[in-house]
Amino acid sequence: xxxxxxxxxxxxxxxxxxxxxxxxxxxxxxxxxxxxxxxxxxxxxxxxxxxxxxxxxxxxxxxxxxxxxxxxxxxxxxxxxxxxxxxxxxxxxxxxxxxxxxxxxxxxxxxxxxxxxxxxxxxxxxxxxxxxxxxxxxxxxxxxxxxxxxxxxxxxxxxxxxxxxxxxxxxxxxxxxxxxxxxxxxxxxxxxxxxx
Numbered sequence: 438x439x440x441x442x443x444x445x446x447x448x449x450x451x452x453x454x455x456x457x458x459x460x461x462x463x464x465x466x467x468x469x470x471x472x473x474x475x476x477x478x479x480x481x482x483x484x485x486x487x488x489x490x491x492x493x494x495x496x497x498x499x500x501x502x503x504x505x506x507x508x509x510x511x512x513x514x515x516x517x518x519x520x521x522x523x524x525x526x527x528x529x530x531x532x533x534x535x536x537x538x539x540x541x542x543x544x545x546x547x548x549x550x551x552x553x554x555x556x557x558x559x560x561x562x563x564x565x566x567x568x569x570x571x572x573x574x575x576x577x578x579x580x581x582x583x584x585x586x587x588x589x590x591x592x593x594x595x596x597x598x599x600x601x602x603x604x605x606x607x608x609x610x611x612x613x614x615x616x617x618x619x620x621x622x623x624x625x626x627x628x629x630x631x632x633x
Contacts, residue, residue: 441518448505448522452529452546455536456497457482464490470539478541480576484628495545502526502549510553520603523550527607531614542614544580547607551587555600561590574629577618584611 457469457477466486469477473484479498483491505526509519530546532538544566552559562583570579584607591597591604612619621627 440512441515441521444509444512444518445521445525448509448525449529450534451501451505452526452531453533453535453540454501455530455533455540456501457494457541458536460490460494460497461486466490470536476541477536477539479545480630498530498541498545499549501530502546502551503553506550506553516597516599519554520597520599523547523554524603524607526550527610531610542580543607543611544583547587547611548583551591551604551607555591555595557594558587558590558604561594562587570630575622575627576630577615577627578622581612581615581619584608584615 455477457479461467461469461482464486466482469475469481469485472481474481479491479495482494502523505522506519509522513519527543527547527550529540530543531540533540548559548562551562565586566579566583569582570576573579588601588604588608592601595601618627
């Protein structure tokens with residue numbers, strides 16, 4: 438129980454480091470929480486800070502998920518604890534304690550964590566993201582496509598009930614965080630990739 442608490446709480450704290458805010462601060466760029474969509478994520482950084490800052494942000498967000506799960510896997514094989522770690526690092530990114538609980542939408546961090554947990558699931562979600570983004574050129578729609586497909590992929594490739602339930606929760610939260618994007622998509626007001 439102590440190990441589980443430490444792994445899950447540390448995963449949340451790791452997730453709470455907002456890569457977008459830190460990268461923009463170090464590069465002398467405006468706080469992404471005050472620009473554009475006000476989302477501290479790689480897509481918003483790309484629009485207002487350029488490709489270099491966006492790529493660094495993306496890599497760091499993915500790395501948070503990878504590191505949290507990698508450390509947990511070195512310590513335990515419990516599917517319940519590992520599922521808790523994935524959800525905790527994701528939740529930390531969404532609601533970071535170090536940044537007044539104003540976080541991003543969790544796509545990259547979820548990708549890193551799920552890939553480290555069950556790698557085919559991460560690759561399947563990435564394939565869905567790329568396919569949707571290439572076809573429609575909406576980052577938000579691509580993220581929603583990946584979110585919806587992730588629980589199905591987890592059930593198919595893993596079958597572990599703890600992982601499937603966690604991925605369902607993760608998917609629902611990701612869709613909730615994209616609710617404004619969904620409204621914009623319906624209204625035809627969502628910015629396309631490379632525009633805005």
